[in-house]
Amino acid sequence: MTSLLIKNATAILTGLPGDKARHAGPDIRITDGKIAAIGQLTAAPGEHTLDATDCVIYPAWINTHHHLFQALLKGEPQGINATLTPWLAATPYRFRGAFDAESFRLAARIGLVELALSGCATVADHNYLYYPGQDFDTSAILFEEADALGLRFVLCRGGATITRQLEAELPQALRPETMDAYMTDMERLAARYHDASPTAMRRVVMAPTTPPHSMRPEELRECAALARKLGLRLHSHLSETVAYQDSVFGTHGISPVRFCESIDWLGNDVWFAHLVKLDPDEIALLGATRTGIAHCPQSNGRLGSGIAPIRALEAAGVPISIGVDGAASNEAADMISEVHATWLMQRAKGGEAATPKFRAGSGEAGADEASVEEVVRWGTAGGAAVLGLPGTGTLAAGQAADIAIYDLSRNPRYFGLHDPAIGPVASGGTAHLRALLVGGRQIVSEGALPGLDMAELAHQSRTAVRKLIARAEAA
Numbered sequence: 149m150t151s152l153l154i155k156n157a158t159a160i161l162t163g164l165p166g167d168k169a170r171h172a173g174p175d176i177r178i179t180d181g182k183i184a185a186i187g188q189l190t191a192a193p194g195e196h197t198l199d200a201t202d203c204v205i206y207p208a209w210i211n212t213h214h215h216l217f218q219a220l221l222k223g224e225p226q227g228i229n230a231t232l233t234p235w236l237a238a239t240p241y242r243f244r245g246a247f248d249a250e251s252f253r254l255a256a257r258i259g260l261v262e263l264a265l266s267g268c269a270t271v272a273d274h275n276y277l278y279y280p281g282q283d284f285d286t287s288a289i290l291f292e293e294a295d296a297l298g299l300r301f302v303l304c305r306g307g308a309t310i311t312r313q314l315e316a317e318l319p320q321a322l323r324p325e326t327m328d329a330y331m332t333d334m335e336r337l338a339a340r341y342h343d344a345s346p347t348a349m350r351r352v353v354m355a356p357t358t359p360p361h362s363m364r365p366e367e368l369r370e371c372a373a374l375a376r377k378l379g380l381r382l383h384s385h386l387s388e389t390v391a392y393q394d395s396v397f398g399t400h401g402i403s404p405v406r407f408c409e410s411i412d413w414l415g416n417d418v419w420f421a422h423l424v425k426l427d428p429d430e431i432a433l434l435g436a437t438r439t440g441i442a443h444c445p446q447s448n449g450r451l452g453s454g455i456a457p458i459r460a461l462e463a464a465g466v467p468i469s470i471g472v473d474g475a476a477s478n479e480a481a482d483m484i485s486e487v488h489a490t491w492l493m494q495r496a497k498g499g500e501a502a503t504p505k506f507r508a509g510s511g512e513a514g515a516d517e518a519s520v521e522e523v524v525r526w527g528t529a530g531g532a533a534v535l536g537l538p539g540t541g542t543l544a545a546g547q548a549a550d551i552a553i554y555d556l557s558r559n560p561r562y563f564g565l566h567d568p569a570i571g572p573v574a575s576g577g578t579a580h581l582r583a584l585l586v587g588g589r590q591i592v593s594e595g596a597l598p599g600l601d602m603a604e605l606a607h608q609s610r611t612a613v614r615k616l617i618a619r620a621e622a623a
């Protein structure tokens with residue numbers, strides 16, 4: 149039996165709701181990878197200890213939507229000021245075919261390292277780099293890179309069987325798969341990687357890239373049926389912009405959420421990224437079916453999409469989680485900047501909707517739209533809920549020891565806080581990560597990943613960006 153005692157934390161946020169959101173601690177005992185106790189604890193003879201003086205402790209973050217290959221596509225000039233649809237064409241789709249096994253692996257490593265150093269233990273990646281004749285296995289590379297760092301990894305297997313152009317005119321990397329190939333690969337991935345346990349290190353999810361545009365309705369129904377037969381969850385993009393609404397209304401004659409209802413894609417085993425633009429009946433339907441959201445405020449801000457109505461969604465019953473989305477539409481794809489943006493942008497949305505009393509409005513509003521405790525709950529327990537990993541995401545006895553410990557004594561940004569517990573979210577920035585534990589195993593120590601050569605990773609990233617640009621221009 150291995151045991152570790154985290155001693156003397158300044159504050160502990162648990163990820164739990166209501167008056168359980170804070171625990172006085174100040175100590176946490178971890179035994180065999182799980183939290184054994186939280187309270188005033190005394191070290192047993194020979195027990196390892198980790199000093200958390202001046203530190204704030206959160207459950208490690210759970211990122212529920214990402215595209216790791218985009219870590220080498222940040223700030224791409226042709227897409228930097230574009231909205232979603234032209235950005236997709238200018239950046240991720242233009243560069244898809246430029247990736248090989250080496251650059252894909254490097255991108256995955258950069259993205260995972262960035263997340264780990266922000267205190268993230270679990271990453272759900274929506275990977276859609278699959279095409280006929282592809283000579284490298286992106287699924288295997290992602291699992292290998294997450295394993296090497298010690299992170300929990302959820303592969304959301306993207307893909308498409310239709311495109312809006314003739315297949316023969318498309319570059320190879322944009323050609324659709326056959327439905328047979330997609331389903332065969334899903335069964336292969338589920339058999340090889342999927343672990344259904346509540347603290348799984350590896351999961352597989354059925355995730356056609358964007359339902360109304362990636363597959364035919366009957367194929368999407370087949371996906372939902374196979375996923376439920378195999379015990380897999382369903383994930384995708386939905387309702388990111390007004391153009392998305394226009395397109396789904398134009399093609400299918402109904403709203404995006406109603407379309408998902410018609411193909412069996414709603415339920416507590418489904419979560420969607422974005423959900424920025426929703427009609428009131430769509431919010432009610434998502435809530436009634438307990439369909440979840442991966443809220444991605446930085447990407448939604450960067451692409452000018454809007455701000456998802458998180459407060460209304462939660463009130464309707466929608467499980468809320470937070471995702472960073474791909475780094476080609478979010479140049480800060482770490483969880484601390486994402487939760488900081490969540491906290492600010494929900495408040496700004498509340499204020500935007502406020503109207504003055506002299507016009508029969510209700511006056512000032514917004515500051516109660518999102519508390520730090522709620523944001524922490526969305527980014528931790530909420531992620532565990534949408535991913536179906538109930539043994540993670542909260543700090544309580546019996547839960548997996550996925551723990552982020554932030555030292556606020558190293559940076560003046562965090563000095564002077566009357567309530568240090570809120571510092572990492574409310575102050576933003578880069579709180580010094582004294583430790584990140586995943587299943588009790590320490591994978592970050594004093595802001596560094598042991599064995600990782602950061603200067604070498606930076607050098608490799610510069611070389612890889614030059615190569616990707618040359619390949620994309622040659623295509």
Ligand SMILES: [Zn+2]
Nearest residue numbers: 385421473474
């Ligand atoms: Zn996305």
